[in-house]
Amino acid sequence: MxxxxxxxxxxxxxxxxxxxxxxxxxxxxxxxxxxxxxxxxxxLIDVGRFEVKTANATIFVAPEQSYLLETRVIDGRKYLTIPVEEEIEVNGFGVRTQGEKQG
Structure with a gap:
């Protein structure tokens, strides 16, 4: 095309x-x-990577998983959301989301 x-x-x-x-x-x-x-x-684009930039953060997502990113307006503020079905790691450490019980 x-x-x-x-x-x-x-x-x-x-x-x-x-x-x-x-x-x-x-x-x-x-x-x-x-x-x-x-x-x-x-x-014109690098199909080998999917990068989202804001003024405060840069997020890299595997191109084949880019459909997971959504934009939402919550209480008048714009957010990027990523549904999470599995565990979350930040810098190699597992984290829990607010309200999540220890397993």
Missing amino acids: EITAKDIAAILVDAAISEEKAEAFQSCCNECFGAGVTLNPLN
């Missing part, structure tokens, strides 16, 4: 990137590669 710089600019705007930055991307792409050029998305 191939897409145009205009398609990518629209995706950027949908992802809350300013229209000015999206238009700048489209203009730069058109200048570098020619107007109307088609792009292969596989050349």
Whole structure:
């Protein structure tokens, strides 16, 4: 599947990137590669890793498990959520979630 710089600019705007930055991307792409050029998305992203960044944290998830990440608004605040069926480790140490009983 191939897409145009205009398609990518629209995706950027949908992802809350300013229209000015999206238009700048489209203009730069058109200048570098020619107007109307088609792009292969596989050349634009690293499919071997899935990384989510916020101002306070970076989370790496195996690409085949990326469907587990969800965004939620709880009490007016945005959250990333990951359902957990198994045990949780932080820096190699097992942790319990709030309200979880010791087993």
